[in-house]
Amino acid sequence: MSSRKVKKEEEEAPDVADATDTDLPPTKKARIGQQSAGEEESSKRVPKKEEEVDDDGDEDEEAFGRRARRARRQDGTDDRSRRCPYLDTINRNMLDFDFEKLCSVTMSNQNVYACLVCGKYYQGRGPGTHAYTHSLEEGHHVFINLHTLKFYCLPDNYEVIDSALDDIKFVLYPVYSKDYIAKMDEIGKYSRALDGTRYLPGVVGLNNIKANDYVNVVVQTLNRVAPFRNFFLDTTNTRRIRDRLVQTMGDLIRKVNNPKAFKGHVSPHEFLQAITTSSKKQFRITEQSDPIRLLSWLLNTLDAKLSKHGHTVISDTFKGKMLVTSRKLPPTQDMQEVANIRIDPNAEEYKPKTTEIEYMFLGLDLPPAPLFHDELQQNVIPQVALFELLNKFDGVSSHEYKTYKDTVMKTFRLKTLPKYLIMHIKRFTKNTFFVEKNPTIVNFPVKNVDLSDYIAEEDKESGDSYQFDLLANIVHDGLPGPGKGTYRAHVHHKGSKKWFEIQDLHVVDMLPEMITLSESYIQVWERSPTPVEAPVKAMDMMKEEEVAGQAPASSTA
Incomplete structure (x- = not known):
């Protein structure tokens, strides 16, 4: 700016002030003069500031930082946290939190985030990390930390706070109240999935x-x-x-x-x-x-x-106690003569010994399966009552157990029954060459089975219930051996009062009468809290079978 032009502006300025002197009071005239002088100085400073900004090569980064600082509240939260514009891009149909929480690039389980748009897992959220890069390349902005359950918007890197995301958090990590857990067996309401x-x-x-x-x-x-x-x-x-x-x-x-x-x-x-x-x-x-x-x-x-x-x-749920009486058998007379020894059968080692042990399973031995066809050239499918298998624990029946050098006779007697009794029906026997399966069908009622006959009178307590209801039943179908057959489960849902058959992804309801027609392998029985008036006992079950007929059912295998 030339000196001649500056002088001309200085000469013109008083003329403008003189034109307003006649219309304004003295105090206001002074304020206007100060205001005009301030505006002139600011107008002179603005170009200088703009020149400084233009000379700075990091204008975008500083502007982003200033916007972030202005958006940050005094309490440390971000104004954008509660008004994220990308929440409508979340695709819940793509979310699957059942798999291992590993980054899909580095296979690391440290600081892993899930993209809520495509469902993929990535590590980190800072500049240069895989989640940050994914947000820039694919335009996917909303992520959840799989460990802290916090939501973030990338690449802006601020936390997202919105109650509309609580359902995602609940699917990833469900949390139930104690009241809901206590009433779960009373709930029979169906839910609906996203599809x-x-x-x-x-x-x-x-x-x-x-x-x-x-x-x-x-x-x-x-x-x-x-x-x-x-x-x-x-x-x-x-x-x-x-x-x-x-x-x-x-x-x-x-x-x-x-x-x-x-x-x-x-x-x-x-x-x-x-x-x-x-x-x-x-x-x-x-x-x-x-x-x-x-x-x-x-x-x-x-x-x-x-x-x-x-x-x-x-232990409180599945463990019970039983008394096991073992008696080692002395070698036969022929074996003593061959070995040229003489053994006293009344020796201490051959006397019965009773021990108390804890058990979690009751192993039930099936009778041998028939080796031949019937007169119609059909395979016989034998049947046996559950109570016949449980006679193993009556304290009277003896069972022989052989080792490579000793033979031991054992009797079993139940002392206490757990709240939930697991029965293992031994269908498979292994030999040197292959595995054999016993196809015998076990007949049993699904409710009010009384096991008091297998408890000694001195071990019974007044007021206790020894009646059980079937809760779950595992079935094996097909040939024996790994990979040759399949397993399915029958379970009872108390809330809906229905029985269901579950085989992997297939779930169908079923009639309880159909359970006994399958080849049961593992059963879980629940102890009734209070005894019922007419429980099903072993003798009653056997009498019913005698009335129904002695001949086993036959069918084509």
């Missing part, structure tokens, strides 16, 4: 990833045992137990009973991984195993882990 299918919480299908049907039936069975299920439904019981098997068991039980699930089935992938690791690969996803082996290992392992933290739910 419109109806399902009954607690009776949902489990995905068979490869050959894990033997795991699925065990989970379905244990889920019907109320003390076991309620213990794992309450997150306060397992929150401080840093064990993967315990944590995944609780997560699976809570998801199976979720009334707000997005889909009507659950994948036990994380639980299967925990079983494989904890059992040192005794049980695998890719190879079918025996469910009784898994059930025995699982209950004993969980009992050992939980007892370290003062929890005895497994």
Whole structure:
């Protein structure tokens, strides 16, 4: 600006002021003069500031920082947290939290986030991380931290707070109140998944990833045992137990009973991984195993882990006591002559010895299956009453057990009965070459089975109930041997008062009369809280069978 132009502006300025002097009071004239001088100085400073901004190469980064600071509240939260514009991009149909929480790029389980648009898992949320890069490349902005259950908007990197996202949090980590858990057996209401299918919480299908049907039936069975299920439904019981098997068991039980699930089935992938690791690969996803082996290992392992933290739910639910009387048999006279020895049969080692042991399963021995066809050249399918198998525990019947050098006769007598009684019907026998299966059908009522005849009179307590109702039934179909047959479960849902047949993802309701027609392998019986007036006893069951006829039923195999 030239000096001549500046002088001209200075000469013109008083003329403008003089023109207003006649109309304004003296005090206001002074304020106007100060205001005009301030405006002139600011007009001179603005170009200089703009020049400084133009010279700064980080204008975009500083502007973003200023906007973020202005949006941040005094209490540390972000104004954008409660008005995220990307919530409508969330696709709940793509969300699946049943699989292991690993980044899909690095396969790491540290600081993993799930994209709520495509359902994929990525690590981190800061600049340069895989979640951050995914948000820029794909335009997916809303993520959830799979460990803290907090929602974030990327790449802006602010926390999203909205009650509309609570259903996603509940699907990822369901939490139930103690009142709801206590009333769960009274609830028979169906829920509806996102695809419109109806399902009954607690009776949902489990995905068979490869050959894990033997795991699925065990989970379905244990889920019907109320003390076991309620213990794992309450997150306060397992929150401080840093064990993967315990944590995944609780997560699976809570998801199976979720009334707000997005889909009507659950994948036990994380639980299967925990079983494989904890059992040192005794049980695998890719190879079918025996469910009784898994059930025995699982209950004993969980009992050992939980007892370290003062929890005895497994022992209190499944364990009972029995008296076992053992008597070692002396060698026969021929064997003594061959060995040139003489043994006194009244020696101390050949006297009966009675011991008290704890049990979690009752092993029931089936009678040998017929070897020949009947007169119609059809395979005979024999039948036997459940009470005949239970006579093993009457304290009178002796059973022979042989080892490579000794023969022991044993008698069994039940001393106490647990709240939930597990029966193992021994259908499979192994020899050197192959596995054989006994197809004998076991007849049993599903309610009011009285087992008081197998308890000694001195062990009975007045007022106690010795009657049991069937709760779950595991069935084996097909040929014996790993991978040659399949397993399915019959379970009773108290809330709906219905029986269901579950085989992996297939769930159908059924009549209780159809249960006895199957080849039962494992049964779980629930002890009735109070005795009923007309229980079904062993003698009554046998008389009914005598009236019905002695000949076994025949059918084409």
